[in-house]
Amino acid sequence: MNEIIAIPIAATLAWLNFVIIDIWMGLPEAPGVRGAKAIGKSIEKRGGDLGGGYFSGNIVCSPDASAGTLLASCSYYGFGGPEGGLIAALFVYLGNRMCADPGYAGTTGALTITFIIWIASHFGITANYFIVGIVIAILTIQGLYHPLSSKLIGKMAGKMNRKVIK
Amino acid sequence: MIEETIISCIVIYMVLRLFITQNRLERMPYLNVINFGVAAVITLKNPSPLGAIASMVYFILATVGANAIAFTISKVKEIEHGD
Amino acid sequence: MVIEFVYAAAILMIVGALGGVLQTRPIDKFLMLAVLGDGLISIVATFGYLDVAMASSFMTFVGIIIMMIGLVRVLEIRKMRGELG
Secondary structure, three states, X not given: OOHHHHHHHHHHXXXXXXXHHHHHOOOOOOOOOHHHHHHHHHHHHOOOXXXXXXXXXXXXXXXXXXXXXXXXXXXXXXXXXXXXXXXXXXXXHHHHHHOOOOOOHHHHHHHHHHHHHHHHOOOOOOHHHHHHHHHHHHHHHHOOOHHHHHHHHHHHHHHOOOOOOO | OHHHHHHHHHXXXXXXXXXHOOOHHHHHHHHHHHHHHHHHHHHHXXXXXXXXXXXXXXXXXXXXXXXXXXXXXXXXXXXXXXX | OOOOHHHHHHHHHHHXXXXXXXXXXXXXXXXXXXXXXXXXXXXXXXXXXXXXXXXXXXXHHHHHHHHHHHHHHHXXXXXXXXXXX
């Protein structure tokens, strides 16, 4: 498929996958580790939303659905089939154990994006477009302007009923 | 290929932004985007199972390293300003 | 026009080294050291030496973690003795 059409579609699918699964797993509610709390408070001090700040902090400090999406896309591309996604889910599970994080956001994200890539590859969007897509998606959340993106995450978290736990 | 161009531009923009900002905790998300970019390039240039495994090893270790840096930044802030 | 990743990795390494020289506090120097390590690992992997990249990524990040633990201990001992500030 033409790259100019395929890369934005893959970026949108990767963005939706990791944001929805992370918010559903409760990432904006509480910081998992101490570094995430520091990053969240820093984003709030600069004018952002605290839930969105904890979301960004949890993405930086421990493997979550964004890591699962990236590693599952890389594995799917490297192994040439869906078995790569399962191997990536195993690695993300080991990474979660190393960070002492009891959540399963990473493995869930890896398995769902494997399914999405398997379906999209029948339409011509191969796995390498998803690799570029997840990098573009994480740039929009963490690289452009933190207060605005954290407010967007806070609004989506409010709609899915995941408020900050005091 | 266009994928390599896009990721190279993103990495160069992030590293220049990281060099310019003064706030330590604002630099951590930029470092995370750089980790994503490097992990993606390792697989894109070596499309084989070993490339995928190298990318996975690099990314998990880089996330644990960024966790250590963020923890230390918060501890240094607490030791110097709080307590 | 294709911008190869080798140029981005070279900029990563140069900015990491310059940042490590120009920053004054140790904690900022370690962040720039992480950027330098990223650039080095990526350029080794781009040229095809994947096992070297895996080994050097292991050593770089375990080294950063151990240095962080050491930095926190040094600062706590200095504060306890009253030499801080």
